[in-house]
Amino acid sequence: MSATYDVARVREDFPILQRRLAGDLPLVYLDSANTSQKPRQVVDAIDAHYLAHNANVARAMHQLGAEASEAFELGRTKVAGFIGASRREEVVFTKNASEAINLVARVLGDAGAVGPGDEIVISQMEHHSNIVPWQLLAERTGATLRWFGITPEGRLDLEDDPITERTKIVAVTWVSNMLGTINPVAEVVARAKAVGAYTLIDASQAVPQIPVDVAALGADFVAFTGHKMVGPTGIGVLHGRYDLLASLPPFLGGGEMIETVTMERSTFAPPPARFEAGTPPIAQSVGLGAAVDYLTALGMENVAAHEQAITAYALERLVEIDGLTVVGPKEAVDRGGAISFTLDGVHPHDVAQLLDSKGVAVRAGHHCAKPAHAHFGVQSTTRASFYLYTTEAEIDALVDSIWHTKKYFGA
Amino acid sequence: MTNSANSDAMNVDSLYQEIILDHYKHPHGAGLRDGGDAEVHHVNPTCGDEITLRVHLDGDVVRDVSYDAEGCSISQASASVMNELVVGHSVADGFATLDAFQALMQGKGQVEPDEDVLEDGIAFAGVAQFPARVKCALLSWMAFKDAATQATGAQAAGKDAS
Numbered sequence: 001m002s003a004t005y006d007v008a009r010v011r012e013d014f015p016i017l018q019r020r021l022a023g024d025l026p027l028v029y030l031d032s033a034n035t036s037q038k039p040r041q042v043v044d045a046i047d048a049h050y051l052a053h054n055a056n057v058a059r060a061m062h063q064l065g066a067e068a069s070e071a072f073e074l075g076r077t078k079v080a081g082f083i084g085a086s087r088r089e090e091v092v093f094t095k096n097a098s099e100a101i102n103l104v105a106r107v108l109g110d111a112g113a114v115g116p117g118d119e120i121v122i123s124q125m126e127h128h129s130n131i132v133p134w135q136l137l138a139e140r141t142g143a144t145l146r147w148f149g150i151t152p153e154g155r156l157d158l159e160d161d162p163i164t165e166r167t168k169i170v171a172v173t174w175v176s177n178m179l180g181t182i183n184p185v186a187e188v189v190a191r192a193k194a195v196g197a198y199t200l201i202d203a204s205q206a207v208p209q210i211p212v213d214v215a216a217l218g219a220d221f222v223a224f225t226g227h228k229m230v231g232p233t234g235i236g237v238l239h240g241r242y243d244l245l246a247s248l249p250p251f252l253g254g255g256e257m258i259e260t261v262t263m264e265r266s267t268f269a270p271p272p273a274r275f276e277a278g279t280p281p282i283a284q285s286v287g288l289g290a291a292v293d294y295l296t297a298l299g300m301e302n303v304a305a306h307e308q309a310i311t312a313y314a315l316e317r318l319v320e321i322d323g324l325t326v327v328g329p330k331e332a333v334d335r336g337g338a339i340s341f342t343l344d345g346v347h348p349h350d351v352a353q354l355l356d357s358k359g360v361a362v363r364a365g366h367h368c369a370k371p372a373h374a375h376f377g378v379q380s381t382t383r384a385s386f387y388l389y390t391t392e393a394e395i396d397a398l399v400d401s402i403w404h405t406k407k408y409f410g411a
Numbered sequence: 412m413t414n415s416a417n418s419d420a421m422n423v424d425s426l427y428q429e430i431i432l433d434h435y436k437h438p439h440g441a442g443l444r445d446g447g448d449a450e451v452h453h454v455n456p457t458c459g460d461e462i463t464l465r466v467h468l469d470g471d472v473v474r475d476v477s478y479d480a481e482g483c484s485i486s487q488a489s490a491s492v493m494n495e496l497v498v499g500h501s502v503a504d505g506f507a508t509l510d511a512f513q514a515l516m517q518g519k520g521q522v523e524p525d526e527d528v529l530e531d532g533i534a535f536a537g538v539a540q541f542p543a544r545v546k547c548a549l550l551s552w553m554a555f556k557d558a559a560t561q562a563t564g565a566q567a568a569g570k571d572a573s
Contacts, residue, residue, distance in 0.1 A: 349458060349483035349547065350427075357423035366459040373459075379481050380459050408427070409484075 005302040011389050013039035013294075025359030028394045033177050033205060033338040033385030034363050035227045038291075042230055045290035049283050057282055058256055058273075068282055075285030076272070082292040083222070084213035085239055092238040092245070092272040093280050097204045098129040100223035100238035101171070103275060104200055105133035107248045108169060109141055113198060116142035118168040121197070123148035123156055123183075124375055125176045128368040130202045134171060148172065148188075150375050154179040154328040158187065167197045174206035175336040178369040178383065179328030180311070182210070182336055189219050198244075204228060208387070209307045209336055211300040214239050226284060230388075231291035235284035238275070245271035252277040303388045307337040310386045314339055314395045321402055323411060327376050337386035340367065343402065345411030348382040354405040355382075360398055425537035426544065427484070434531065435484040440494035444477035448562035453554040455546055460486050462551055466558040468566065473497050473505055476555060485535075485544050490551035492531045502559050508532075509552050516545045 011017050014037045019027045029037060049071055055064035057072045073088075080088040094100040114120060120134050124147050138145045146162035156172070163170060170192035174185050185201050192199045200221040206212055208229035214222050226235040250257055250268050254277030259267040268274045295303060312332035318324055323344035329335050343351055352364035363383045366373050373379060384398055405411075447465030454461050460482030467475035476498055480490045493512075497505035511528045512535070520540045524533040538548045 347483040347487075349460075349485070349544075353426065353541070353544070354423060365457065370459065379461070409432075 005298070005306055007306065007389065007391050010298070011391075013041060014389055015040060017389060021359045023359075028358075028360040028397045030384040030386065030390070030394065030398060031361045031363050032208075032387035032390070033228070033336075033383065035233070036208060036230050036387050037389065038232070038287075039230055039294055041294050042232065042287050042290045046232060046283050046287040049286040054283075056279055071289075072280065072282045072285045075287075075289035078289040078292045079237055082212075082296065083207065083237075083239060084215045086215050087242055089270070089272055090214075090239055090242050090245065092240060092275045093285060094236040094238055094275075095234055095281065096227075096236035097202065097223045097225040098133075098236070100221075100225075100236045101130055101200065101202065102133045103238055103251045104171075104221050104223070104240075105137040107251055107275075108198060109137045110249045111247075114138075114141045114143040114168045117166065118143045119146050119162075119164065119166045120144070121146045121148070121162050121167050121170045121172075121192075123172050124150050125154075125156065125179055125181065125183075125369065125372045126171075126173050127177050127202065127204070128370070129204075130171055130173060130200075131371065134169070137169075143168070150179075150372065153330075154181050154376075155334075156181065156183045156188075158184070161191065163191050163195055163197065165195055167192065167195050169198045169200070171200040171202065173202040173204075174212075175203075175209070175338075176328070176369070176372070177205050177338060178340050178367045178372050178381070180336045180338040180340070181329055182206075182334040184334075185219070186217060189217060193218070205336055205338070208295075210304045220244055226288040226291065229288075229291055230294055232284045232287035235281040235288050237288075240271070242271065245275070250277070251275050254278045256280070298388060306388055306390075307386060308332055308335075310390050310392065310395065311335060311337045311339070313392055314384065314386065314398070317395055317399045318402075321399065321406075323406065324402065327373075327378060327381050337390070338383055339385070340381040340383040342378055342381055343406065343411065346405060346409045348380045350409065351382045351402070351405050354408055355398070355401045358397070358401040358404060360401045362398075426541055428534040428537060430531050430534035431484065431488040434488035434491040438480075438487055438491040438494075440476060440478070440491065440498065441480070442477060443479045444475060447475075447477065448565060449558045451554050451558045451561070453550060453557065455482070455486075455550050457546070458482075460547060460550055462486075462490060462554050464490075464551065464554040464558050466555065466562045468502070468559075468562050471501050471503070471563070473500060473502060473559065476558075478551065478554070480551060482550065483544075483547055485538060485547040486550050489535065489548045492535070493551045493555055496530060496532060497555060502563055505559060506556065509556055512552055513549065515539060516548055 053067040055068040057069040076091045080091045149157040151157045199219040201219045203224040207224040222239040227233040257277040325342045327340045348364035448468045450465045452463045462480040464478040
């Protein structure tokens with residue numbers, strides 16, 4: 001861990017982490033892959049915006065309108081810089097990552113990018129949000145869905161490659177929200193490009209915890225969400241190559257996305273406005289901008305190093321528990337800070353309930369990744385996920401609570 | 412198991428009553444049996460719990476409810492108690508018991524359960540205080556309601572035809 005990275009200092013920025021739960025137990029928040037907590041800096045920025053600068057954007061001619069428009073667009077500029085976009089107009093704001101992926105699936109379909117006989121390639125470890133939009137696109141167009149499998153260790157199976165000359169779109173996750181695996185997405189993008197396929201990377205779990213450079217990655221589209229990266233809910237990001245975005249038809253129709261409208265027809269604004277119909281997430285852009293500033297000040301290399309260290313510690317402690325099986329890579333190599341596991345004789349919901357009774361917040365269920373669970377022959381798992389404020393003491397609390405759970409259920 | 416940690420958040424012991432854990436470990440009537448007048452498959456989409464359930468009628472009496480359930484202790488124990496409470500009774504009585512159980516589950520802890528009606532089901536009173544777990548307790552009951560409604564409907568249609 002970097003000497004400049006001080007977890008105790010970081011935690012002071014997150015008032016919620018000081019909360020005591022029922023029974024005067026300290027909160028141990030291990031559900032950051034679900035949503036991260038928010039630092040005071042982000043909440044203050046949103047507060048200040050609403051209390052002093054609130055107005056609608058792009059259309060109000062008054063001073064507040066100008067301030068709000070500037071603040072909204074500044075959020076875009078900050079996000080573009082944070083992910084290494086070539087230009088700020090490549091950042092499209094959506095309501096979340098799911099909407100960003102649906103946007104791409106919809107407009108590629110409308111643009112005639114796939115048809116009968118064509119193939120769309122995803123993987124078996126995708127979140128439902130990177131499965132269902134492609135299933136729907138395949139149904140609409142007559143295309144066929146194919147996928148990369150998962151190795152026994154929980155890695156993307158690159159040996160059995162479904163990408164062929166028929167492949168028109170490849171959409172794969174960067175970091176699995178369930179297995180924690182960090183995938184070799186540059187390799188997948190290269191293989192997709194070799195056959196001329198469009199590429200989308202679901203970076204929802206990647207942008208929060210590892211340095212991301214979209215220009216270096218070279219994917220056509222990258223999708224992620226604000227609320228997992230210490231930003232607010234209600235804002236997601238689609239990064240798209242500008243020339244490609246400019247060639248695609250609109251997604252939702254409405255205000256702000258037009259150039260001109262007559263009763264017969266409309267023409268459309270250039271990107272990103274073309275894909276942002278209606279009043280956009282204004283305060284959320286301000287909050288996301290503050291989140292990006294916060295992460296930049298910490299340094300994403302430091303955040304990634306902390307994530308790696310805390311994950312390694314957690315894996316080491318969890319494997320001590322007999323009857324506990326980690327579903328996903330058991331070594332902290334190319335691995336993000338989400339650990340899903342099963343506990344012999346105790347259902348994941350019961351594990352989560354008992355952990356909650358000790359103040360430890362985890363997620364139990366299928367984590368919106370039912371096919372990945374099915375691949376490992378489990379219906380559900382318990383998932384502990386870590387972030388830039390997670391301490392080793394919290395991992396110890398998790399481990400102690402799991403032992404307590406085993407005892408409680410006689411497992 | 413230990414039931415001593417009463418300082419636990421949301422007092423988890425009120426959820427995991429001894430009766431519930433007993434039913435979980437030794438479920439009543441578990442397994443799918445041949446025959447049956449209707450079969451349903453219910454899923455709890457938020458957590459993935461599943462049940463396949465068959466209702467076996469004898470006239471208007473529930474002769475058997477057989478089921479294959481995958482889920483947490485609450486959902487498994489609830490299926491076991493449901494089986495105990497409805498088998499051997501008329502469908503109408505089964506539905507009345509279901510109504511009482513549902514009222515208890517959705518009563519946010521304000522409903523006093525009637526032990527004469529709900530028997531072991533009163534152990535689920537604590538579940539009502541854990542909103543996230545109410546759906547676990549109701550899964551098997553809703554599957555029963557669906558299957559019994561289909562089975563009696565099929566029976567009525569059969570009678571009409573004959």
